[in-house]
Amino acid sequence: MKKSNIGIVVFTYSRLDHAKITLEELAKNDGFSEYTVTIFSDGPKEQHEDQVQKVRNYLKEFKSKYKNVSVIEREENLGLEKSIIEGVTEMLNQYEGVIVIEDDIRTSPKFLEYMNRMLSSYKDKKDI
Numbered sequence: 001m002k003k004s005n006i007g008i009v010v011f012t013y014s015r016l017d018h019a020k021i022t023l024e025e026l027a028k029n030d031g032f033s034e035y036t037v038t039i040f041s042d043g044p045k046e047q048h049e050d051q052v053q054k055v056r057n058y059l060k061e062f063k064s065k066y067k068n069v070s071v072i073e074r075e076e077n078l079g080l081e082k083s084i085i086e087g088v089t090e091m092l093n094q095y096e097g098v099i100v101i102e103d104d105i106r107t108s109p110k111f112l113e114y115m116n117r118m119l120s121s122y123k124d125k126k127d128i
Contacts, residue, residue, distance in 0.1 A: 006119060007095035008037040008112075009087055011080075012103040014044070014051035016058060019103045023062050026101065029112040033068050036095075040087045043074040097123065 010026070012019045023039075026032065039059055044052035056073060063069045078086065084100070091098045097119045099112070122128050 005096035010039045014048045043077040
């Protein structure tokens with residue numbers, strides 16, 4: 001699969017430190033700028049409004065450094081399951097494949113290369 005046919009989807013919520021590590025390590029990956037990266041920020045529950053806003057402020061800063069990054073801020077709190085299902089579905093309507101990352105993942109610099117290779121290797125395997 002061509003990198004242009006693969007979208008990277010990152011899901012965030014209220015954990016600023018986790019989001020920073022996840023995104024900064026992801027950006028160190030070889031070829032990061034060749035992918036379209038969409039970051040979903042789930043809407044806050046009332047008790048998490050401040051933390052979610054801090055994450056969103058950081059996402060704006062992160063996005064300003066990379067032209068291949070977009071941020072989707074959900075108004076309402078969908079919850080983890082619904083947020084991921086809707087976000088992945090939305091991205092699969094645009095891309096042949098997606099790499100899904102939650103905000104507590106630290107990747108190696110070769111992660112995207114590996115994932116791209118695996119998506120290509122298994123794209124025609126109907127039992128996977």
